[in-house]
Amino acid sequence: MKTLIIVESPTKAKTIENMLGKSYVVRPCVGHVRDLPKSTMGVDIEHDFAPHYITIRGKGEVIKVLKDEAKKADQILLASDPDREGEAIAWHLQQYLRINNEQCRIRFNEITKTAIQNAVEHPQPIDMNKVEAQQARRILDRLVGYQISPLLWKKVKKGLSAGRVQSVAVRLICDREKEIHDFVPQEYWILYAVLQSDKGNLVVKLAKIDNKKAKLPDEEAVEELKRRLAGETYRVSSVSKKDRTRHPLPPFTTSMMQQEASRRLSMRAKKTMQTAQQLYEGIQVDGVVTGLITYMRTDSTRVSDEARQHARDYVRERYGEKFLPAKPRAYNSKKGTVQDAHEAIRPTSVQRTPQALKPFLSATQYKLYKLIWERFVASQMADAIYEVTTIEVTAGGCLFKASGSIAKFPGYTQVYNDGKEEQEQEDLSKVVPVNEGDVLPLERLDASQHFTQPPPRFSEASLIKTMEELGIGRPSTYAPIIDTILSRYYVVREEKQLYPTELGFLVVDLIKEYFGDIIDVEFTATMESNLDRIEEGEANWVQILRDFYDPFAVTLAHAEQEMEKVVIEPEVSDQVCEKCGKPMVYRMGRYGRFLACSGFPECRNTKAIIVPTNVKCLACGGDIVERKSRSGRIFYGCANYPECRYVAWDMPIEEKCPHCGTQLTAKTTKTGKEMILCPNMDCPSRAGQKRKTRSASSKSTKSKSAAPAKPSKKK
DNA sequence: CAGTGAGCGAGCTTCCGCTTGACTT
Numbered sequence: 001m002k003t004l005i006i007v008e009s010p011t012k013a014k015t016i017e018n019m020l021g022k023s024y025v026v027r028p029c030v031g032h033v034r035d036l037p038k039s040t041m042g043v044d045i046e047h048d049f050a051p052h053y054i055t056i057r058g059k060g061e062v063i064k065v066l067k068d069e070a071k072k073a074d075q076i077l078l079a080s081d082p083d084r085e086g087e088a089i090a091w092h093l094q095q096y097l098r099i100n101n102e103q104c105r106i107r108f109n110e111i112t113k114t115a116i117q118n119a120v121e122h123p124q125p126i127d128m129n130k131v132e133a134q135q136a137r138r139i140l141d142r143l144v145g146y147q148i149s150p151l152l153w154k155k156v157k158k159g160l161s162a163g164r165v166q167s168v169a170v171r172l173i174c175d176r177e178k179e180i181h182d183f184v185p186q187e188y189w190i191l192y193a194v195l196q197s198d199k200g201n202l203v204v205k206l207a208k209i210d211n212k213k214a215k216l217p218d219e220e221a222v223e224e225l226k227r228r229l230a231g232e233t234y235r236v237s238s239v240s241k242k243d244r245t246r247h248p249l250p251p252f253t254t255s256m257m258q259q260e261a262s263r264r265l266s267m268r269a270k271k272t273m274q275t276a277q278q279l280y281e282g283i284q285v286d287g288v289v290t291g292l293i294t295y296m297r298t299d300s301t302r303v304s305d306e307a308r309q310h311a312r313d314y315v316r317e318r319y320g321e322k323f324l325p326a327k328p329r330a331y332n333s334k335k336g337t338v339q340d341a342h343e344a345i346r347p348t349s350v351q352r353t354p355q356a357l358k359p360f361l362s363a364t365q366y367k368l369y370k371l372i373w374e375r376f377v378a379s380q381m382a383d384a385i386y387e388v389t390t391i392e393v394t395a396g397g398c399l400f401k402a403s404g405s406i407a408k409f410p411g412y413t414q415v416y417n418d419g420k421e422e423q424e425q426e427d428l429s430k431v432v433p434v435n436e437g438d439v440l441p442l443e444r445l446d447a448s449q450h451f452t453q454p455p456p457r458f459s460e461a462s463l464i465k466t467m468e469e470l471g472i473g474r475p476s477t478y479a480p481i482i483d484t485i486l487s488r489y490y491v492v493r494e495e496k497q498l499y500p501t502e503l504g505f506l507v508v509d510l511i512k513e514y515f516g517d518i519i520d521v522e523f524t525a526t527m528e529s530n531l532d533r534i535e536e537g538e539a540n541w542v543q544i545l546r547d548f549y550d551p552f553a554v555t556l557a558h559a560e561q562e563m564e565k566v567v568i569e570p571e572v573s574d575q576v577c578e579k580c581g582k583p584m585v586y587r588m589g590r591y592g593r594f595l596a597c598s599g600f601p602e603c604r605n606t607k608a609i610i611v612p613t614n615v616k617c618l619a620c621g622g623d624i625v626e627r628k629s630r631s632g633r634i635f636y637g638c639a640n641y642p643e644c645r646y647v648a649w650d651m652p653i654e655e656k657c658p659h660c661g662t663q664l665t666a667k668t669t670k671t672g673k674e675m676i677l678c679p680n681m682d683c684p685s686r687a688g689q690k691r692k693t694r695s696a697s698s699k700s701t702k703s704k705s706a707a708p709a710k711p712s713k714k715k
Numbered sequence: 716c717a718g719t720g721a722g723c724g725a726g727c728t729t730c731c732g733c734t735t736g737a738c739t740t
Contacts, residue, residue, distance in 0.1 A: 008733065008734060009733095009734065009735085010734085010735075028734080028735095029733090029734080030733085030734045030735060030736095031732080031733035031734025031735080032732075032733050032734075033733095035732090035733095036730090038729090038730095039727090058736095059734095062734095062735095080733085081733085084732095085732060085733055086733080088732095088733090089733065089734095134732090137731080137732090138730090138731070138732080140730095140731095141730050141731045141732085142729095142730055142731080143730085144730070144731095145729060145730025145731075146729060146730060147729095147730095148729085148730090149728080149729035149730070150728085150729070152729085153728065153729080158727085158728060159727090159728050159729085160728085160729080161728085161729050161730075162729080162730085163729080163730045163731070164730075164731075165730085165731065165732095166730085166731090277735085281735095297733090297734090473731085473732095474731080474732060474733090476731095476732055476733060476734080477731065477732060477733095480731095480732095481731090487740085570721095587720075587721055588720090588721085589719070589720035589721070590719075590720060590740080591718095591719060591720065591740070592720090592740095594719080594720055594721090596720080596721065600721065600722080601721080601722065601723095604721090606719085606720065606721085608717070608718090608719090608720095610717095627716085627717060628716095628717085629716050629717070630716085630717085630718090630719095630740070631716090631740075632740090633716080635716050635717085636716095637716075637717065641717065642717085647716055647717080648716090649716075
């Protein structure tokens, strides 16, 4: 008796095969095996939206392996992920491999021997309601994307795209930009009273005037209040101390990991996912390829009992009983958009500390692993306890306050600092010990002018966070969506911020005008609740699609008719063509923006976009200019290139390196400090720093070539 | 670390979500 088990990920296949006996063969299908065709709609709208599925191009080898193994097996079990997409993958496999057995589907939420053995012993039928929900989602996305996009080609520009998810992402960025543009800053003032005490000055902040929240809109109000307070006595009306506890954060989901890696490690979502994938697939540790983290695409914070127990054992042993909460912490994923097929992202073993693994990891892998490990261990540790002191001072009917906190017990912050510490340290400096009833002489009143700030632009991380909150997109698509809207040139990224382009605004405005409801943030939420009803057997998938499509078809026809062809006028630059004297304009090419003569095609002059700086090149006396590399990264070079080859990633300063004479550069670090660096990597001042070269002792090359070549145990 | 690029107009572009490589922007 031989059983073939099919799972989605190759790594998972290897892991599970090692857990089961010799009579089991585990093979991966590597995601979906069939889908709608790329080149045509593939949906028969006239016949109940019947989909036309074909095997996915490029999956030939994977499918061949599955077919061969299926022939040899007595029993086939489909173990794709226990969520909507996984159910559909199982169904496609069943259809394609012609599996007759009704009991062919097994499901498990965690990869432990007991969970898998239990699942293998209880195969079930495929849940067709779930499959139909997935199919409805797939077809709806196809209908929307493959009908609005061609409309944009016709009316605006070829190659454009629109979709349920990407168009909302662009919309969010455009709406935010408008908000920032329309924002009117409000002036307000903050008033501090600096009071003398024998332990030093106490700084208290104005909170209330005549029992109402203090509002100081302008300088006049401040002066008036100052006159009112003149000669008043400042009396400490209360001093209170209170303990406050803070819970650790749950272990990572994909989106939380992307946000934290962006905030703390300045890593892009794509880079974070690539690195996490390496940790998941396995690193050579003492000659053995070891998977270091659980699956990295998940929307769940759930943790297996086994892993939780190991974390508790580790905390007890390493930090002592005090750091252990009485009850193990459970992070139950809230119901809703969460599909909960995988656990949270956590280390596969807490025993593998970041420090112990450091020699086997690249710098990036180490940083990300450390973040994941610490976040997970902290999530099973005791609360942090702070003592918060609040001092209230009254004077002339006004209430002033100061508060600060001191850590009494670090708890989980011993391992994972959530970054609120610095802020509280600052508060603390304002609090000096005083007693209730004390009358403190006034040193001075400090008033400062402030303005309300517009909301910040989206970063990759905050966009992902917002999309997740709106239930738009999935863990596997957060990072790719950002690439899509960047490559369509709907948005651009500068530093960490996302800015909409003219094209982005144009396309969003058109979709808003003609297909308003599709781009509404509620659209996906409504769709999801309909999909839930299909899953529950309360709604019919064809009916759901019809209810959506009938009005959509009308909208589409109307848009085809009414939408005017847009002529995009290129943006005129302040530069003049040196060949014909006409102004130069910005155009979009295959490699991004460039300057072209507005006299095209008579004059074919083109130039790269170069931004001047005020810095001189110390090597040749030329101007230093800002340019963009092919990958889009900003760098600085000499305007006399190629005669002068001076280049640097950071802004040069007019000062030479004392060691090698190369012109130095300056950059501001994350903490706001200015760092002077020599761009010459061979300079003695750079000694000990890693060069960006490929070392022969590479970890990934070895494991990658070794893994598929090694024949898994046969016969 | 920087090259090019657009228009013609034949035939193509495009969606979202699952998974990894192969192959360059």
